[in-house]
Amino acid sequence: MLEAQAAGHELELVAVEVVGATRNPTVRVYLDREGGIDLDAITGANRWISTTVEESGLIGGAFTLEVSSPGIERPLAKPSDFAAHVGERAKVRTSAPVGGRSNFTGTIASADGDAVVIDTDGTTHRVPFAVIARAHLKVDIEF
Structure with missing residues (x-):
């Protein structure tokens, strides 16, 4: 679900991780785009990702959302x-x-x-x- 939304914003969903306790886990989302991603794109993505995760019901209750670029040691997932x-x-x-x-x-x-x-x-x-x-x-x- 996030991959299609990212593509709609001309972003690539690099990886998603859910870490930490089951009661208030941290959801880490790594995004990129051709030519690199900037802070404005990450800030905008934070809003629609938060809404999507909340509405999906996959994470029951509170969670911490971290949205960032994949960084220099980019995850390889696909x-x-x-x-x-x-x-x-x-x-x-x-x-x-x-x-x-x-x-x-x-x-x-x-x-x-x-x-x-x-x-x-x-x-x-x-x-x-x-x-x-x-x-x-x-x-x-x-x-």
């Missing part, structure tokens, strides 16, 4: 997110081991409808989207 960032570094955590591992940090080599291929120090790993619990871009900043 196959298209991975495909758009081929050649960039990412950190992926799985809900079940893949090849004996549950954490992968490396370069996104490719992505198709079923899995992402990550190169970790010369070793290639095919990680099915079905077992990815969390993933985000990994930016290494050197000072």
